[in-house]
Amino acid sequence: MTAETKIVPASGFDVERIRADFPILAKPVYDKRLVFLDSAASAQKPQAVIDAETYVYESEYANIHRGVYLLSQQATVAYDNARKKVAGLLNAASAREIVFTRNATESINLVASSWGRANLREGDQVILSQMEHHANIVPWQMLREEIGIELVVIPINDAGELVWEDYEQAFTSRTKLVTMTHVSNALGTITPIAEIIRVAHGHGIPVLVDGSQAVPHMPVDVQALDADFYVFTGHKLYGPTGVGVLHAKAEHLEAMPPYQGGGDMIATVTFEKTTYADIPQKFEAGTPNIAGVVALGAAVDYVEALDRQAALDHEQALLAYATERLSAMNSITIYGTAAEKAAVVSFAIEGDHPHDIGTILDHEAIAVRAGHHCAQPVMDRFGIPATTRASFGIYNDFDDVDALIDGIARVQEIFG
Amino acid sequence: MSDLRELYQEVILDHGRKPRNFGPLEDANREGHGHNPLCGDKLDVHVKLHDGVVEDVKFEGAGCAISVASASLMTEALKGKPEAEARALFEKFHALTTGTEEIGLDELEALDKLAVFSGVRDYPLRVKCATLGWHTLNAALDQDEDMVVTE
Numbered sequence: 095m096t097a098e099t100k101i102v103p104a105s106g107f108d109v110e111r112i113r114a115d116f117p118i119l120a121k122p123v124y125d126k127r128l129v130f131l132d133s134a135a136s137a138q139k140p141q142a143v144i145d146a147e148t149y150v151y152e153s154e155y156a157n158i159h160r161g162v163y164l165l166s167q168q169a170t171v172a173y174d175n176a177r178k179k180v181a182g183l184l185n186a187a188s189a190r191e192i193v194f195t196r197n198a199t200e201s202i203n204l205v206a207s208s209w210g211r212a213n214l215r216e217g218d219q220v221i222l223s224q225m226e227h228h229a230n231i232v233p234w235q236m237l238r239e240e241i242g243i244e245l246v247v248i249p250i251n252d253a254g255e256l257v258w259e260d261y262e263q264a265f266t267s268r269t270k271l272v273t274m275t276h277v278s279n280a281l282g283t284i285t286p287i288a289e290i291i292r293v294a295h296g297h298g299i300p301v302l303v304d305g306s307q308a309v310p311h312m313p314v315d316v317q318a319l320d321a322d323f324y325v326f327t328g329h330k331l332y333g334p335t336g337v338g339v340l341h342a343k344a345e346h347l348e349a350m351p352p353y354q355g356g357g358d359m360i361a362t363v364t365f366e367k368t369t370y371a372d373i374p375q376k377f378e379a380g381t382p383n384i385a386g387v388v389a390l391g392a393a394v395d396y397v398e399a400l401d402r403q404a405a406l407d408h409e410q411a412l413l414a415y416a417t418e419r420l421s422a423m424n425s426i427t428i429y430g431t432a433a434e435k436a437a438v439v440s441f442a443i444e445g446d447h448p449h450d451i452g453t454i455l456d457h458e459a460i461a462v463r464a465g466h467h468c469a470q471p472v473m474d475r476f477g478i479p480a481t482t483r484a485s486f487g488i489y490n491d492f493d494d495v496d497a498l499i500d501g502i503a504r505v506q507e508i509f510g
Numbered sequence: 511m512s513d514l515r516e517l518y519q520e521v522i523l524d525h526g527r528k529p530r531n532f533g534p535l536e537d538a539n540r541e542g543h544g545h546n547p548l549c550g551d552k553l554d555v556h557v558k559l560h561d562g563v564v565e566d567v568k569f570e571g572a573g574c575a576i577s578v579a580s581a582s583l584m585t586e587a588l589k590g591k592p593e594a595e596a597r598a599l600f601e602k603f604h605a606l607t608t609g610t611e612e613i614g615l616d617e618l619e620a621l622d623k624l625a626v627f628s629g630v631r632d633y634p635l636r637v638k639c640a641t642l643g644w645h646t647l648n649a650a651l652d653q654d655e656d657m658v659v660t661e
């Protein structure tokens with residue numbers, strides 16, 4: 095495909111208008127138009143999110159769940175509203191099922207530490223995939239050290255798809271949990287998460303879904319999925335850093351011991367005995383990231399105000415165009431060619447190291463990720479140390495793809 | 511922002527593509543292992559130290575153009591140098607690439623070909639690439655066989 099036969103953006107999606115919502119995109123980098131292709135690492139923020147965070151500090155700030163005065167009440171209401179918004183975004187059965195954390199990493203650690211320690215014994219097995227982010231590997235390895243659980247890793251095929259037969263056959267009498275990504279950050283693969291959950295539940299096994307890369311791209315319905323735990327991180331959803339989400343079925347949260355102890359998570363405290371607060375407060379010890387949570391609520395509003403199908407179609411069109419143009423170039427290998435992919439392309443240029451590629455593209459104000467993407471087992475699977483990754487968000491356009499292709503041509507020119 | 515060509519000079523591209531003194535060194539008596547987790551680069555440096563002189567030095571591994579070229583040029587610069595001189599050269603190279611100190615003219619002269627790495631100082635994230643081989647060499651000379659990790 096050439097630049098002349100570009101795929102026309104899905105109707106109803108005005109990317110120019112979206113771009114205008116993101117102030118950073120209007121700021122030149124090295125006097126050039128910023129081509130931001132690293133949203134999978136962290137997305138840029140719309141003005142509405144920046145304003146929401148500022149507004150809290152300028153007009154409605156006090157600690158929550160404590161003061162009887164107006165400001166504290168306002169802050170508490172704003173905080174609790176954000177929880178309702180996130181519950182709505184995921185279609186959770188209730189806002190009580192939403193716990194705010196620092197990021198997806200902490201959400202997974204919370205489950206490993208609380209649910210894991212309460213439910214896992216030596217020799218028990220946790221099933222995960224070869225394409226997990228380190229955040230969904232290391233907490234379970236720590237439990238392996240501590241308790242002696244076993245990790246059962248389901249391989250991926252050359253396209254970067256879960257080997258389904260291996261998954262179906264992985265269940266034993268010792269299986270206690272499946273913890274799996276919804277979308278791979280390194281490869282873009284969308285896993286058949288509904289089927290994964292259905293199979294696990296057929297064996298009576300709960301499932302944790304790492305939705306960090308899914309929520310920014312597609313509508314997620316935790317009730318339709320019947321997910322036991324679903325985590326994501328706010329900063330990839332155009333929200334602020336420092337806020338993550340754990341959704342868990344109320345029955346799990348109620349049965350789980352607290353993760354951390356302190357203020358806000360208790361009902362009564364004496365030196366003899368403490369009773370814990372109800373969920374979700376039981377899991378939110380200490381003063382939370384109040385302004386960040388409120389700003390995440392604004393990010394949810396922002397995303398939900400979009401025509402999400404049109405946004406998804408737009409990103410998929412960018413992915414198809416980028417894939418097509420990269421495939422037409424010499425000496426380029428794309429890693430991750432699953433049938434179902436989110437808007438992420440990982441690639442290698444023969445003979446050129448991702449770090450050098452990243453530096454040269456940076457010179458053209460093109461921001462890509464170069465490295466192992468916190469998924470070293472994926473790199474090992476393909477026998478490579480690193481890849482260059484371009485990932486797309488709602489604000490990317492076809493010019494961004496063209497700039498990437500031109501930038502790669504420049505890399506090949508320099509390295510000959 | 512400086513010109514890319516200043517970073518990727520012809521010498522660097524050449525040594526990155528065709529590293530010299532690349533491979534195992536049979537009678538090496540000093541070994542260093544280096545790793546940059548940020549980009550996955552891994553280098554091993556093999557040294558044959560005899561009577562306080564670097565008689566031979568080779569390296570192996572995989573990395574970006576900057577780290578491979580730097581290790582390659584390092585091996586060329588070190589062969590036949592007394593250990594103390596090798597270490598002193600590392601100090602000068604470090605100063606050159608990090609830009610922490612002004613480099614005098616005689617020092618530039620001592621660095622000779624290695625001076626092509628001066629452009630790296632404009633790329634703080636890439637300094638670790640240029641110095642990975644050198645840190646690994648240092649560990650080898652110190653007889654420290656633990657992995658040297660730069661990030």
Ligand SMILES: Cc1ncc(COP(=O)(O)O)c(C=O)c1O
Pocket residue numbers: 134135197198199200227229230275277278279304306307327338468
């Ligand atoms: C799939 C996946 N899981 C987990 C994470 C961890 O997110 P955070 O660093 O915000 O905790 C990331 C982001 O890097 C990710 O891509």
